[in-house]
Amino acid sequence: MKKSRLLNSEISYEIAKIGHTDHITVCDAGLPIPNEVKRIDLAIEGGIPGFIAVLEPILSEMQVEEIILAQEIKEKNPEMLEKIMESFRKSGMDPKITWVSHEEFKKITNKSKAIVRTGECSPYSNVILKSGVVF
Structure with a gap:
């Protein structure tokens, strides 16, 4: 059985493939x-699983050098923004933050290797x- 925190095989596989x-x-x-x-x-119903409950195990396996966030989160959901930042602090990573409009964010997702959908409704x-590198 896998020893690390992230047990989802699909997510682990996608992380293992990225450069x-x-x-x-x-x-x-x-x-x-x-x-x-x-x-x-991964969504089962509204709020399950929550965004942070999914993000933190991913951060335990993935080296992240930059994150992209929609600038609207600053005003519309500052509590979640703080939780995201706290998750990175706990992981020991301090990635560059790139702010874009929500519309631009949606366009950028077209280039993602995978999109992990949570049950988060905020x-x-x-x-x-x-992805960053570990060397």
Whole structure:
């Protein structure tokens, strides 16, 4: 049995395949997911699983050098923004933050290697995780 925190085999596989600057998106229940991007749908019902409950195990396996966030989260969901930042502090990573409009964010997800959909139902609870290197 896998020893690390992240047990989901699909997510582990996608992390294992990505290279430097490739990215994976973790999103709330409402973000549109392009048909051509791999969807890993974890949503069971509203709020389950929550965004942070999915993000933190991913951060335990993935080296992240940059994150992309919709600038709207600053005003519309500052509590979630703080939880995201706290998750990175706990992981020991201090990634560069790139702010874009929500519309631009949705366009960027077209280039994600995978999109992990959570059951989160709070606005703008989405992050694009750009892979770093461990050496």
